[in-house]
Amino acid sequence: xxxxxxxxxxxxxxxxxxxxxxxxxxxxxxxxxxxxxxxxxxxxxxxxxxxxxxxxxxxxxxxxxxxxxxxxxxxxxxxxxxxxxxxxxxxxxxxxxxxxxxxxxxxxxxxxxxxxxxxxxxxxxxxxxxxxxxxxxxxxxxxxxxxxxxxxxxxxxxxxxxxxxxxxxxxxxxxxxxxxxxxxxxxxxxxxxxxxxxxxxxxxxxxxxxxxxxxxxxxxxxxxxxxxxxxxxxxxxxxxxxxxxxxxxxxxxxxxxxxxxxxxxxxxxxxxxx
Ligand SMILES: O=c1ccn([C@@H]2O[C@H](COP(=O)(O)O)[C@@H](O)[C@H]2O)c(=O)[nH]1
Numbered sequence: 001x002x003x004x005x006x007x008x009x010x011x012x013x014x015x016x017x018x019x020x021x022x023x024x025x026x027x028x029x030x031x032x033x034x035x036x037x038x039x040x041x042x043x044x045x046x047x048x049x050x051x052x053x054x055x056x057x058x059x060x061x062x063x064x065x066x067x068x069x070x071x072x073x074x075x076x077x078x079x080x081x082x083x084x085x086x087x088x089x090x091x092x093x094x095x096x097x098x099x100x101x102x103x104x105x106x107x108x109x110x111x112x113x114x115x116x117x118x119x120x121x122x123x124x125x126x127x128x129x130x131x132x133x134x135x136x137x138x139x140x141x142x143x144x145x146x147x148x149x150x151x152x153x154x155x156x157x158x159x160x161x162x163x164x165x166x167x168x169x170x171x172x173x174x175x176x177x178x179x180x181x182x183x184x185x186x187x188x189x190x191x192x193x194x195x196x197x198x199x200x201x202x203x204x205x206x207x208x209x210x211x212x213x214x215x216x217x218x219x220x221x222x223x224x225x226x227x228x229x230x231x232x233x234x235x236x237x238x239x240x241x242x243x244x245x246x247x248x249x250x251x252x253x254x255x256x257x258x259x260x261x262x263x264x265x266x267x268x269x270x271x272x273x274x
Pocket of ligand 1: 024154156157191192193213214217239242243
């Protein structure tokens, strides 16, 4: 059986539609839920999100920063959350945005990509600022472990453009080269904000998935995603966090609304209807 990350992601997208839910237990959201800003609050929040969305979306993306704030106690909650998500069946994309020289990248790869590691996810986010080549050890590790990486190309925040527009083409070309020959997707995805006014660079040869954060609070709509990513609509995975997380009683219904609207506008089916 083909159990690569690309194959698992394709199967999950086909079954559950194109949506990633971000698991962002920020102090503001803990407060809005009436929870303490504490490791116990973090755990309650995370368990609730896993229960509400783990069986209805393709991917869940825990934001590591909100767990790291609590040091070892937060990391313990993150470990448990990753295990709970895996048990629920959804793919886990850990948003850590790591990037460093090769020898240090090897340690990050061991932490997040080695099968069986306590923080092992299906995929992680990586920053190419030290050069795309510095990520090679992590990409190799992803291939060996049937995992994936999502490399920042054009992020969703407004400050990004002046820097990233000069280098995004290189990042996209290097990702496409790393994915050549893999099917249905190679192990190297890109992060391209849902807030972008246009793609700017052709992505037709990428042969990998595209994470598009920025739905909801950052201003992008499912219709924006469908318009901007029309040329790669089979590969785009829109991502939303705060807009579905503001009220614990509505997490599931808001998620289903976003999921079904994204699926309809991107021409995707949701085979496993819930
Ligand atoms: O380009 C990027 C890359 C990552 N993010 C992360 O996604 C979520 C977005 O949260 P929302 O509440 O949906 O705005 C957050 O964890 C960011 O760190 C991003 O926004 N843009």
